[in-house]
Amino acid sequence: MKDLMIRGADIVVRTLIEENAEIIFGYPGGAIMPVYDALYDYHDQIKHVLTRHEQGAIHAAQGYARVSGKVGVCLATSGPGATNLITGLADALIDSTPLVCITGQVAAHLLGTDAFQETDVVGMSMPCTKWNIQVRNVEEIAPAIAKAFFIARSGRPGPVLIDITKNAQTDFGEFNYVPCLGFRSYQTKIEVNKNDIQKAAELIDSAERPYVLFGQGVVLGKAETEFKAFLDKTGIPAASTLLGSGALPQDHPNYVGKLGMHGNYAPNMLTNQCDVLIAVGMRFDDRVTGDVKRYAKQAKIIHLELDPAEINKTVKCHHSVLGNCKDSLALLTDAVTAKSHPVWMERFREFEREENAAVVQHDITPTKVGLTMGEVIHQVNQYKADDAVLVTDVGQHQMIAWRYFNYKKSRTQVTSGGLGTMGFALPAALGAQMFDFSRQVVCVVGDGGIQMTIQELGTIMQTKAPVKIILLNNNYLGMVRQWQQMFFDKRYSFTELDNPEFVKIAEAYGIKSQKVSDRSDLNEAIEDMLIHDGPYFLEVVVEKEDNVFPMIATGCSVEEVRLS
Amino acid sequence: MKRYTIFVITENFIGILNRITIIFTRRGINIDALTASESRIEGIHRITIEVTASEDTVIQLVNQIEKIIDVIKAFYHEDEGVVYQEIALYKIPVSKLDGGLEKIIRQHNAKIIAAEPEFVVLELSGHKEQTQELLEILKGYGLLEFARSGRVAVAKRMHTIDSYVK
Numbered sequence: 019m020k021d022l023m024i025r026g027a028d029i030v031v032r033t034l035i036e037e038n039a040e041i042i043f044g045y046p047g048g049a050i051m052p053v054y055d056a057l058y059d060y061h062d063q064i065k066h067v068l069t070r071h072e073q074g075a076i077h078a079a080q081g082y083a084r085v086s087g088k089v090g091v092c093l094a095t096s097g098p099g100a101t102n103l104i105t106g107l108a109d110a111l112i113d114s115t116p117l118v119c120i121t122g123q124v125a126a127h128l129l130g131t132d133a134f135q136e137t138d139v140v141g142m143s144m145p146c147t148k149w150n151i152q153v154r155n156v157e158e159i160a161p162a163i164a165k166a167f168f169i170a171r172s173g174r175p176g177p178v179l180i181d182i183t184k185n186a187q188t189d190f191g192e193f194n195y196v197p198c199l200g201f202r203s204y205q206t207k208i209e210v211n212k213n214d215i216q217k218a219a220e221l222i223d224s225a226e227r228p229y230v231l232f233g234q235g236v237v238l239g240k241a242e243t244e245f246k247a248f249l250d251k252t253g254i255p256a257a258s259t260l261l262g263s264g265a266l267p268q269d270h271p272n273y274v275g276k277l278g279m280h281g282n283y284a285p286n287m288l289t290n291q292c293d294v295l296i297a298v299g300m301r302f303d304d305r306v307t308g309d310v311k312r313y314a315k316q317a318k319i320i321h322l323e324l325d326p327a328e329i330n331k332t333v334k335c336h337h338s339v340l341g342n343c344k345d346s347l348a349l350l351t352d353a354v355t356a357k358s359h360p361v362w363m364e365r366f367r368e369f370e371r372e373e374n375a376a377v378v379q380h381d382i383t384p385t386k387v388g389l390t391m392g393e394v395i396h397q398v399n400q401y402k403a404d405d406a407v408l409v410t411d412v413g414q415h416q417m418i419a420w421r422y423f424n425y426k427k428s429r430t431q432v433t434s435g436g437l438g439t440m441g442f443a444l445p446a447a448l449g450a451q452m453f454d455f456s457r458q459v460v461c462v463v464g465d466g467g468i469q470m471t472i473q474e475l476g477t478i479m480q481t482k483a484p485v486k487i488i489l490l491n492n493n494y495l496g497m498v499r500q501w502q503q504m505f506f507d508k509r510y511s512f513t514e515l516d517n518p519e520f521v522k523i524a525e526a527y528g529i530k531s532q533k534v535s536d537r538s539d540l541n542e543a544i545e546d547m548l549i550h551d552g553p554y555f556l557e558v559v560v561e562k563e564d565n566v567f568p569m570i571a572t573g574c575s576v577e578e579v580r581l582s
Numbered sequence: 583m584k585r586y587t588i589f590v591i592t593e594n595f596i597g598i599l600n601r602i603t604i605i606f607t608r609r610g611i612n613i614d615a616l617t618a619s620e621s622r623i624e625g626i627h628r629i630t631i632e633v634t635a636s637e638d639t640v641i642q643l644v645n646q647i648e649k650i651i652d653v654i655k656a657f658y659h660e661d662e663g664v665v666y667q668e669i670a671l672y673k674i675p676v677s678k679l680d681g682g683l684e685k686i687i688r689q690h691n692a693k694i695i696a697a698e699p700e701f702v703v704l705e706l707s708g709h710k711e712q713t714q715e716l717l718e719i720l721k722g723y724g725l726l727e728f729a730r731s732g733r734v735a736v737a738k739r740m741h742t743i744d745s746y747v748k
Contacts, residue, residue, distance in 0.1 A: 140597060141597075141600065144597065144600055144601055144604060145604050145608065148651065149651040149652075150597075152596070169651055202593075202654065202747065203592070203593050203651065203652050203653060203654045204651050204652075325649070326645060326648070326649075327642075327645035327646055327648070327649045330641075331642065331645075
C-alpha cells in the first residue's frame with residue numbers, strides 16, 4: 019500500500035502544480051523543510067524564488083498577482099517566518115490581492131507548548147486574511163490548498179493562509195486532488211438584478227451632470243472592455259482611484275484624471291457639482307472622499323459593487339447594483355440612452371488647464387535648479403513601452419509617479435494603496451518582473467522606503483530580473499516632511515536621512531547603476547536604463563523640500579483641494 | 583443606542599468565534615452577551631450575540647460578519663423582534679433557608695434544582711430584569727455564588743434557517 023502513498027510535503031507541491039501555480043516566493047526554515055525537500059524534485063514543474071526576507075517574499079507574490087491576475091504563492095517557515103508575512107497579508111487584504119501563503123508549523127503534538135519557532139499564526143493572521151486554516155494531518159492538505167486557491171481568487175479576491183504542521187508534511191498519505199468549485203457558506207455567483215439595472219439606467223438617463231468614479235474593481239472583474247463601452251455610449255466623464263489607474267487608457271476622451279488627496283483638481287472639485295455619481299468597483303476610501311459629511315451631498319449616488327459589505331459603508335448611496343461590474347456594466351450599457359455631455363466635460367477641461375498652469379508646469383518643466391520628481395516620471399513616459407508596469411512604494415514619489423505616469427494598459431499599476439506599506443516597491447517589482455521578463459517593470463521608490471527592503475537587491479541579482487529601479491532621493495521622508503511643513507510649523511522631527519552611497523550598494527549586488535543630479539543628464543540616463551538588458555539602478559537626486567500638490571488636507575472637503 | 587440581537591448561522595469551523603469577535607473588537611464595541619450552540623441541523627452552529635449600539639453600526643457589523651467565509655447567514659433584530667430567555671443560578675447556604683425565602687422563591691417562580699447538606703441551588707429563567715431582581719433580594723440571604731447565561735433567542739419572523747443551508 020505504501021507505494022501509492024506519498025509524503026504530505028509532496029502533496030503540498032503537487033497540489034500547487036494542479037492549481038497552476040508557476041512560481042513560489044519563499045524562504046526556508048525548520049518547520050517547512052519537508053516542503054523544500056519536495057520542491058527539489060519538482061523544480062522543472064514549479065519555480066521558486068528565494069527572497070532575502072519573508073516580507074520580501076509576500077510583497078513579491080503580491081506584485082506577481084497584481085500584474086498576472088493569478089494567485090500569488092508564498093512559502094515561509096513557522097515562528098518568525100510566519101510573523102514576517104503579516105504586513106503583506108494586511109496589505110493584500112485591504113487591496114484585494116489574491117494570495118495563498120503556506121507556513122510550516124511545529125508538529126501537532128507540540129502545539130501550544132511554546133516549542134521552538136512556534137507561534138499562533140492562525141490566530142495572528144485572522145484579522146488580515148480572507149480565510150485561514152491550520153492543517154494537522156496529511157489527509158487535509160490537498161483539500162485545504164484547493165479550497166484556499168478557490169477562496170483567494172473568487173469573489174472579491176484576498177489573501178489566504180494555510181498553516182501546516184510538520185508531522186502532516188512528513189506523514190504519508192494518498193494524493194487525490196479534487197478542485198474546489200464552491201461550498202455552501204460562500205456564495206460567489208451574484209446574479210445582477212434587472213430591476214436594479216433599470217433603475218440605475220433611469221437615474222443615469224435623467225442626469226445632466228453625471229460623473230463616473232472607477233476603482234480596481236474594474237481590473238479585478240476583468241471589465242475593462244465593458245467599462246470602456248459604457249463610457250463610449252454615455253459620454254460620461256470618468257476619474258480613477260489610485261488602484262483603478264490603468265483600467266481605462268488615459269488618452270480615452272472621457273478620462274478626466276485622478277481622485278483623492280493628491281489626485282487632480284477637476285475630479286475632486288467637480289465631485290461636489292455632479293448630479294449623478296456612478297461609482298464602479300471602488301470603495302470610497304477616506305483618501306478619496308476627504309470629509310464624508312461634505313462629500314457629493316448634492317448628487318444621487320449609484321454604487322456598482324461586488325462586495326455587499328462595501329455598500330453604504332462610508333458613503334450612503336441612493337441606489338446600488340450588486341454584482342461583478344463586468345456583468346452590471348454590460349447590462350447597464352444596453353439599458354442607457356446614448357448621450358454626450360460636452361458642456362459638462364468642458365468644466366473638467368477648464369479646471370485641468372488651471373491645474374496645468376498652477377502645478378503641472380512647475381512639476382514637469384521646472385525652472386528651479388533642483389530636479390523634480392515630476393520631470394523624472396515625465397521623461398520615463400517619453401521612453402517607456404505602452405504596457406510598462408509602474409511599481410511604486412509609499413510617499414511623495416508614489417503620488418507624483420501616479421500623477422504623471424501615462425497609464426495605457428490594465429494591470430500596469432502596482433502600489434500599496436490601502437495599507438500604505440513602505441518597503442513594498444522593490445520586492446513587488448521583482449515579483450511583477452518574474453511573471454514576464456519581456457515586460458518593462460519600472461520601480462519608482464524613495465530613499466526612505468527602499469531602505470526598508472533593500473536586501474531584495476540580492477534577489478534581483480540572483481534571478482537577474484531586469485527591473486528598472488528609479489530611486490528618487492531627497493534625503494527626507496518626504497511626505498512626512500511635507501506634512502510637518504504644512505501642519506506642524508516646519509518642525510522636521512526625525513525625517514531627515516543620512517543616506518549611504520546607494521549606487522555603490524547596487525554595484526555591490528552587481529546591478530548596473532548610475533546617479534544623476536543634473537537636469538542635462540536626465541534624459542539620457544532614463545533612456546540608457548530602459549534599453550539596458552538586465553536590472554538597472556538609477557538614483558536621481560531631487561529637490562529636497564518639494565511638495566506634492568494638489569492636496570486635500572485631512573478633514574477638508576474635496577472642493578477644498580489646494581493647488582499650493 | 584439600542585439593544586440588538588444578532589444571529590449568526592455558521593459552519594462549525596475552528597476559530598469562527600474568534601473571527602466574529604474581532605469584528606467587534608476592531609470597532610471598540612462591547613459584546614453584552616454571547617451564546618453558541620449546535621443548531622437543529624447537524625454541523626451548523628448558531629451564535630446569538632447581544633449588543634448595544636446604533637442601528638447603523640449593527641448593520642455594518644452584520645455585513646462584516648456575513649463576509650466571513652464560513653458564515654452562512656447573519657441577521658439582526660431589535661428586542662421586539664425576538665423571543666428570548668436567560669437562565670440564572672443562585673447558590674444559597676442552607677442555614678438561610680427559612681419561611682421568608684420560601685415565599686420569595688414562590689413569588690419569583692424560581693426552582694430549587696439541587697440541595698446539598700450545606701447549600702441549595704435556585705434556578706430562574708427569564709429576562710435580565712427578572713433574574714436581576716431576584717439577585718438583589720438574595721444578596722440579603724448570604725448568596726454564595728451567582729451565574730447568568732447569555733441570551734438564547736428565536737426570531738418572531740416566520741422563516742427557518744433551512745432556506746440558507748443548501
